[in-house]
Amino acid sequence: MRVLSGIQSSGRLHLGNYLGAMKQHIELQNEHECFFFIANYHSLTTVQDPPLLRQYTHDVALDYLALGLDPNKVNLFRQSDVPEVTELAWILSTVTGKGLLERATSYKDKVAKDIPASMGLFSYPLLMAADILIYRSDLVPVGKDQVQHIEMAQDMAVHFNTTFGREVLKRPEPKLNDALVVPGIDGQKMSKSYGNAINLFDPPADTKKRIMSIKTDSKPVADPKDPETCSVFALYRLMGLPEEVAALRERYTRGGMGYGEAKTLLAEVVERVLGPARVRRTKLAADPDYVEDVLTTAGRRARAVAREVMADVRDACGIVTAKGTHG
Numbered sequence: 359m360r361v362l363s364g365i366q367s368s369g370r371l372h373l374g375n376y377l378g379a380m381k382q383h384i385e386l387q388n389e390h391e392c393f394f395f396i397a398n399y400h401s402l403t404t405v406q407d408p409p410l411l412r413q414y415t416h417d418v419a420l421d422y423l424a425l426g427l428d429p430n431k432v433n434l435f436r437q438s439d440v441p442e443v444t445e446l447a448w449i450l451s452t453v454t455g456k457g458l459l460e461r462a463t464s465y466k467d468k469v470a471k472d473i474p475a476s477m478g479l480f481s482y483p484l485l486m487a488a489d490i491l492i493y494r495s496d497l498v499p500v501g502k503d504q505v506q507h508i509e510m511a512q513d514m515a516v517h518f519n520t521t522f523g524r525e526v527l528k529r530p531e532p533k534l535n536d537a538l539v540v541p542g543i544d545g546q547k548m549s550k551s552y553g554n555a556i557n558l559f560d561p562p563a564d565t566k567k568r569i570m571s572i573k574t575d576s577k578p579v580a581d582p583k584d585p586e587t588c589s590v591f592a593l594y595r596l597m598g599l600p601e602e603v604a605a606l607r608e609r610y611t612r613g614g615m616g617y618g619e620a621k622t623l624l625a626e627v628v629e630r631v632l633g634p635a636r637v638r639r640t641k642l643a644a645d646p647d648y649v650e651d652v653l654t655t656a657g658r659r660a661r662a663v664a665r666e667v668m669a670d671v672r673d674a675c676g677i678v679t680a681k682g683t684h685g
């Protein structure tokens with residue numbers, strides 16, 4: 359079983375990225391062959407500041423490694439170390455109807471949030487499909503917001519195979535965990551671009567401040583509270599131990615506990631999970647050569663797989679190139 363997923367290097371990573379995606383990736387590394395990459399070509403749709411893009415790209419690698427991704431078990435690499443994905447994205451665009459891309463809710467959301475509607479933003483799902491299909495991936499662990507993109511990749515794989523009459527591309531399946539949509543401090547989906555994120559590696563005091571500012575209703579301390587509609591509880595449920603979650607649920611429904619206390623408990627659990635990772639991250643940050651070596655080595659392995667699949671893709675659609683053009 360081949361597992362693949364990507365994360366954009368378009369800003370600091372947050373609890374939504376960790377709980378929805380990275381946590382699954384770290385768990386899956388012990389069971390399957392894994393390809394996890396930093397989607398820096400995708401990030402160009404929103405970050406057009408070269409030093410910042412370089413920094414964010416390095417930071418995603420640091421975050422992944424600090425959280426427990428083991429480079430001896432998985433391939434952690436940069437999207438741009440496999441330039442063949444952009445070639446496959448083009449080829450897929452020739453067998454994909456414009457209407458399919460027009461239905462992408464993520465594109466519509468981004469444009470509604472005033473992100474410029476570039477062709478790159480519009481064709482984002484084509485590059486994402488290429489990322490997935492170029493490794494003949496079986497499983498794509500992501501948060502719920504990415505499922506529609508994976509369904510598009512399924513359509514594109516089937517359409518390519520039908521058009522050229524050969525089973526060249528594999529139809530991938532999305533994989534979700536219990537953190538389908540992690541809420542931000544305003545109760546909406548936590549997102550880098552919505553200003554509502556709790557970042558993974560801010561200084562602990564800033565993280566606590568962010569947690570204390572999570573929006574709740576205004577029920578007085580004495581009243582029973584509904585854990586199911588509270589963002590503080592939603593985050594606690596994803597990070598606490600089962601017995602801790604059960605105890606907090608009981609305190610919500612019994613009444614007599616203020617939201618301030620629930621937020622303090624959440625801040626403790628968040629620090630328990632992220633504290634040790636922060637220490638590892640500081641050590642890794644002091645050794646950029648090691649991180650570069652991890653990315654380069656895995657990028658070569660990923661590219662070797664991509665080259666083989668692309669040779670089949672070109673052959674299937676009749677694209678001829680001079681010997682040696684593709685290594």
Ligand code: TYM
Nearest residue numbers: 363364365366374375378379397486489500501539540548
């Ligand atoms: P990106 O960088 O926006 O997010 C990375 C991962 O984090 C998940 N995620 C969330 N999950 C639950 N709740 C949230 N609030 C939340 N916010 C983010 C996302 O679902 C994602 O899994 N298009 C992808 C990057 C990508 C990719 C790919 C992924 C490019 N090519 C190929 C898989 C396969 C993206 O924008 O992720």
